[in-house]
Amino acid sequence: MSLRPDLAIIADHIGHRAHVLDVGCGDGELMAALRDNKQADARGLEIDPGNVAAAVARGLSVIQGDADRDLADYPDASFDYAILSQTLQTARAPDVVLDHLLRIGRRAFVSFPNFAHWRVRLSLLWGGRMPVTGLLPEQWYDTPNIHHVTIDDFRAFLKARGIAVEGAWFLSRGRRTTSAAANAFAEHAVFLLRRPD
Template sequence: MSVQAALRPDLAIIAANVAAGARVLDVGCGDGSLMAALRDTKGVDARGLEIDAGNVAAAVSRGLSVIQGDADSDLAGYPDSSFDYAILSQTLQTTRRPDLVLEHLLRIGRRAFVSFPNFAHWRVRTSLLWGGRMPVTRLLPEQWYDTPNIHHVTIDDFRAFVKERGIAVEGAWFLSGDKSTTSAGANFFAEHAVFLLKN
């Protein structure tokens, strides 16, 4: 199995679209899977910021440069344009101020990858409509009381957000399960989205 094939689908999309030899900051890098893949396959100089101490230890044990920190409070210390890419995968919806985190990403990186679960997916809508309860799915496995997701963003919300701020979308990918789906109807049919942004 290739390194990219072993990645979560949204991370595989990001890995495929990061230029070889780039400087990357992975915010909310988890155990460093994406960083290791980028280092090993593309010679990327990858740095990571991760809030969970266990994940930091796992990433460091892979020989990665990862520090413990919080996207909401620790991005302000990074200089402007210090990375080619700033990456925020499956973390946007867990931050207290996603608008400010995105501002920092686009300030720190020349480009930013952002991936997030789509809370307007038809299964989520159906669960609320027919069951009257917050959904628990394969991709959103936590109960309402223990979920880290505090901002329930949809693809259309995110599209409106970047348009209002004049942020250019250089690429967008949509996933239904682990497979790509089209942009048309993505707000209804896609479970996850990946955007490549540039100020």
């Protein structure tokens, strides 16, 4: 089974036997790959009870919880990596969630859909409507996305907070693309972050 492209990037950059917390882990697809291929000690936090059940059925250690409320309970530096994949834009307080991620993990992976991609812009410009795309398949009224972040917004946020970027990858149609003009041409971004020194 092949991983979703952003998850594959994350999996490729996590070392063997790492301790990992996957926040918003879904059905545990990434955790299972890390356990099976990297012998990682992977734990998960997931809000959807159906996804929790699916992950537990895979033999994974996943608890039901909400990133906005439950990350405060985790001790500092308790994981090598904390992962937040396609969850940032659904958090009520994404800045607080990111602070916790960088507190809990020595490093943090964050991936999100880029709301400044040219197709999104074109949909708003010509159609005057919120876009529906492969990465953003819901209508405006049933989307879980409540914060529409762009790559440039995220970079500015990191710079203002002094958060170190150890790696950044950009995807278009599921394939890696260059960082040049990523804010306009990348559909998805993956960042590897480290706490300020």
